[in-house]
Every structure is written in structure tokens, then in C-alpha cells.
Amino acid sequence: MSVTSQPARGRTSPNTPVESNRSALDLRTHVHALRRFWKSVVACTLLGLLIAIGISLLIQPKYETRTTFFVASTTSQSSSPLQADEFAQRRINSYVGVINSERLAKVVIDDTGLPLSTTEVNAMISASVDPDTVLMTVSVRDVSPERSMIISQSIAKNLDNLIGELDNRGNQNAVQLRVISGPTLNPGPVEPRWKLNLALGLLIGLGVGVAQALLRQQFDSTYRGREQLVDGTGLPILGSVSFESAAKRAPIILPTETRTRRAEAIRQLRTNLRYFDAASAVEVLVITSSVEAEGKTTTAANLAQAFAEAGRRTLLVDADLRKPKLERYLDLEGSAGLTSILIGEGQLAQVVQPWGPSGLDVLACGPIPPNPSELLGGPTMERFIADARAAYDLVIVDTPPLLPVTDAAVTSAVADGVILVVRHGKTRREQVGDALDSLASVDARVLGTVLSMVPAGRGDRLPTYYEDPVRTAEAG
Missing domain, CATH: 3.40.50.300 (P-loop containing nucleotide triphosphate hydrolases)
Structure with a gap:
């Protein structure tokens, strides 16, 4: 009795298309991988959400007080109001550096008598400038809402004098900082940012879950x-x-x-x-x-x-x-x-x-x-x-x-x-x-x-x- 063998075998040659490489580009294969490993995808997503909740619970709540300054420049006989406004816009970015300086931190400590170091005070204070305006917002974040308000009030009282001292050396101020809003304490904590943390944890967990499903599908040799x-x-x-x-x-x-x-x-x-x-x-x-x-x-x-x-x-x-x-x-x-x-x-x-x-x-x-x-x-x-x-x-x-x-x-x-x-x-x-x-x-x-x-x-x-x-x- 004569028997014949089939020419094709379960091995691929250099001229034979490799199914695993081709299927990696196939959308249906990816969808199948997600359906096949949906439990692990859900598990990774929930794990990411739980990690985000855990991290948020470990973060100590912080409160924020905000103060908004208007940077006004005086107009001389030789300058127009437009030139004065442009001068204020150029100077306002320098004032952000003063907000985060050791000099201002010492002024706040001397004024309030708080038992803090200059490094600790600087870590609480941040400043931002609205583009193409002469408005500057100073924020103070601290675990104590009362202390955050005290520091903001000190900044609102002393910042203009400090800028004048640094800018004019005793002469008449060319630029003045006027408080137009605040200090205002946010009634609730601004940290941790629960919605952002949960959204990031959810997205990262989902991404890891999808990635592991696709990798498991890619390296599956069955x-x-x-x-x-x-x-x-x-x-x-x-x-x-x-x-x-x-x-x-x-x-x-x-x-x-x-x-x-x-x-x-x-x-x-x-x-x-x-x-x-x-x-x-x-x-x-x-x-x-x-x-x-x-x-x-x-x-x-x-x-x-x-x-x-x-x-x-x-x-x-x-x-x-x-x-x-x-x-x-x-x-x-x-x-x-x-x-x-x-x-x-x-x-x-x-x-x-x-x-x-x-x-x-x-x-x-x-x-x-x-x-x-x-x-x-x-x-x-x-x-x-x-x-x-x-x-x-x-x-x-x-x-x-x-x-x-x-x-x-x-x-x-x-x-x-x-x-x-x-x-x-x-x-x-x-x-x-x-x-x-x-x-x-x-x-x-x-x-x-x-x-x-x-x-x-x-x-x-x-x-x-x-x-x-x-x-x-x-x-x-």
C-alpha cells in the first residue's frame, strides 16, 4: 500500500508569511484579544483606580488662598499710557521671580512671626500672570487654611513695598501693585485633586490592561x-x-x-x-x-x-x-x-x-x-x-x-x-x-x-x- 504525505508542515520558511506578525496588524485580532482577556483588562483598570484612591488618601489635604494684583505704572510727561502699559507687562514677569524669592519669604516670616523657614514659605507660594494683561495672581497652599490666609494677607500688605524697594531704591515708584481681589480662601481643599487622580488612575489602568492583552495575544503560540x-x-x-x-x-x-x-x-x-x-x-x-x-x-x-x-x-x-x-x-x-x-x-x-x-x-x-x-x-x-x-x-x-x-x-x-x-x-x-x-x-x-x-x-x-x-x- 502506498501512502502520500502532505507537502505543508507546521513550520514556516523564509518565504512563508508568518501568521503571528500578520495578525498583529489585524484589527480583528486586537478586538479578539480584548474580548479574550477582558477580565484582566477590567482587573488592571480597577487596580489603577484603587491605586489612585490609595495615593489620594495618603496625600494630606491642602487649602489655597488666592490674591490678585493689578500692576499699574505711572505715566510721566515724556511717556504715553500705551508705553506705560507695555512697561508694566515687561516688568510683571520679573515680579513672579520676586514672589518666589527668599527675600519675600523673610519679609513674611518677620511680619507674621510664623515658625517657618524661608524654604517652607517658598514651597507654599506660587504666582501666575494672565497673558497680555497686567494681572498677577498669587496663591498660597498650606495644610492649615488659617496659616494660608495669614501668609496671603502678609503678601498683600508687603509685596508693593518690597517691589518699590527693589525697583526704585527709595525713589518714586514707577510701578505699583494694587490688590483688586482677595485674599480669598477656597472653602474646600485643593489637594488631593480627586477627579484628576481617579481619571488618571482609570486611564493608566485601562492602558496597562489593553497593553497586556495585546502582548499576551501577540506572544500566544497556540x-x-x-x-x-x-x-x-x-x-x-x-x-x-x-x-x-x-x-x-x-x-x-x-x-x-x-x-x-x-x-x-x-x-x-x-x-x-x-x-x-x-x-x-x-x-x-x-x-x-x-x-x-x-x-x-x-x-x-x-x-x-x-x-x-x-x-x-x-x-x-x-x-x-x-x-x-x-x-x-x-x-x-x-x-x-x-x-x-x-x-x-x-x-x-x-x-x-x-x-x-x-x-x-x-x-x-x-x-x-x-x-x-x-x-x-x-x-x-x-x-x-x-x-x-x-x-x-x-x-x-x-x-x-x-x-x-x-x-x-x-x-x-x-x-x-x-x-x-x-x-x-x-x-x-x-x-x-x-x-x-x-x-x-x-x-x-x-x-x-x-x-x-x-x-x-x-x-x-x-x-x-x-x-x-x-x-x-x-x-x-
Whole structure:
């Protein structure tokens, strides 16, 4: 029997577009990342908000007193009012420096008698100038509202005299500072700025949350969509099996459970495999995976049952001679099975067990041997496969995962086709690539992949599609 290998593998070459780089520029991928990691985005946003609240609570409240000065310049006989106004505007920026000077701080301390240093007084005082005007506002912030008012009153009383002393050295003042507003104490604390702090904490937390979601999506090396799996492997997807919480408790689909997502996905997989029968008959089918816990055994069992329900004589073989699961899933007798045939202690007709109402035959693993790879790769395995071909329309073989052991690869060499099961969001791309390389080394014919445990989307309306509104209303 000649088998052919698929040319595409799970590795990318320099001339092959890298899906991860291309998807980084895809808006849909970013939206998917936000939907996928929305919980961590919300958590980061709330964390940023909580940090902002904590910082705001640690900041000691401060009160502010404001005083507004009008800088007036005297008009001489040789100058016009416009020139005097321009002179005041040029001088007003210098007065801001005087406000923050040590000289003014000493004047305030001497005037008020407050037990403060000049550095502490300077840290409380700030000044600002309205553009293109001669108005200057002096603000004093302090943890004590009373002390803030006392300092502002001292500045309002002494600033004009200090400016005159510095500016004219005892001569007549060319510029005068007149208080036109204040000192006025803000009734509430101006620090901490709760609204600003909360807004910044919210935005920073949201930004960090979005960034971590996009980074996690960017560095995620698993397959999370049909397009990714097709582009990464170059193989068709034969089926996509939805995740159902009940599958862990009951992995095998019962004949009464025909309207579930899993049941419909298995029927679609059965339909897709019939196209391969039309092109090149598939009588022996191996179902395997890259690593453990990807759903290969349940896929093999449910697919075998689906073919049996369609009227095909089907044999399900448990070729996992290391960790067999079929006998536990199907409640089979495990004392005799495939190993009994391979070591010459039984015939197929003697150890096969019927299961279910659809006429499915199952061959359990039997006693676990010390040399599984040698048995599966030996001539007795080839004779068993030949006998199974003659007795059944389809033989489905459940094998161990490809990467831990070589059992699946040697079994695939005597099969007509192989299906590789890939778990959604779990199996890494390099693992799938290594598994396909292992199959290529024995020239196995890889028919395609099955994406398992896919989360059901919001648009999945399969259960409601089966509902008949007329009959439901009549029953109600």
C-alpha cells in the first residue's frame, strides 16, 4: 500500500508569511484579544483606580488662598499710557521671580512671626500672570487654611513695598501693585485633586490592561481559530468540535444526545471524511494528537459511533498501549484486546466487543506490554490491519500522542490516512509542527486536522434551531 504525505508542515520558511506578525496588524485580532482577556483588562483598570484612591488618601489635604494684583505704572510727561502699559507687562514677569524669592519669604516670616523657614514659605507660594494683561495672581497652599490666609494677607500688605524697594531704591515708584481681589480662601481643599487622580488612575489602568492583552495575544503560540490552523499547517480543517462542560463527565455522545453542538460537529466531520473516500478510499484511519489531553480519544470514539450509525461496519481500535482510555470511557473488558492479537494469543473475532445500539465493534487495548512500539511496528500489526480491512468497512485507530512516543508514527505508516487533533488555545504551534514532521518521516497521509474544545460563540444558535415554536407553543 502506498501512502502520500502532505507537502505543508507546521513550520514556516523564509518565504512563508508568518501568521503571528500578520495578525498583529489585524484589527480583528486586537478586538479578539480584548474580548479574550477582558477580565484582566477590567482587573488592571480597577487596580489603577484603587491605586489612585490609595495615593489620594495618603496625600494630606491642602487649602489655597488666592490674591490678585493689578500692576499699574505711572505715566510721566515724556511717556504715553500705551508705553506705560507695555512697561508694566515687561516688568510683571520679573515680579513672579520676586514672589518666589527668599527675600519675600523673610519679609513674611518677620511680619507674621510664623515658625517657618524661608524654604517652607517658598514651597507654599506660587504666582501666575494672565497673558497680555497686567494681572498677577498669587496663591498660597498650606495644610492649615488659617496659616494660608495669614501668609496671603502678609503678601498683600508687603509685596508693593518690597517691589518699590527693589525697583526704585527709595525713589518714586514707577510701578505699583494694587490688590483688586482677595485674599480669598477656597472653602474646600485643593489637594488631593480627586477627579484628576481617579481619571488618571482609570486611564493608566485601562492602558496597562489593553497593553497586556495585546502582548499576551501577540506572544500566544497556540491555535485559536480555523484560519490560523489552516495557515499554520497547510492542511484542511475537517471538523471543529465545540467545548461542552458535560464532556468531561460524559465524553462519549449517547445516541439520545443528537442535538448538541458536539454531536453536530462529529456528523460534520463524518461528512467531510466521505469526500476523501470519493477521491481515495480510507479504510484504516488513525486519529492522534501532538500531546496529551487534546481530545483525540473522544473524537475517535464519537466518530466511530457516527459512522456505525450511518450504516458502515466500523471497528474502533484502542492502540494506545501505554495509557488506554477507551475501556474506561466505554466500560469495556480490558483483559484481552489488541495486545492479545499482536502476541498471538487471540484472534480478532474472539476479542472484539460490541458496543451500543448502532452495531459498533470495539477492540480494547488488552494487557499493557513492555514494548508497545515494537509490537505496533511489527509484522503482526500489519497482518491485523489486513484482517480488519477485510472484515470492516472502516477501522478507526486511537493512538498515543506523537511527541512523547513513536507509537502513533509507526501505526500511521500502515494506515490510509491520519487526522491530527489540535486543542483550541492549548496546543502550541511548535508542537503541531513537530508532530507533522514526525508523520512526514514515515510518509503518512495526513488528511487534515480537527480543532477540538472550541468555545461556543454568541452566534451559535444550534439548540434554538432545533426548537419548533409552533410545537413549543402547543405543548405550553
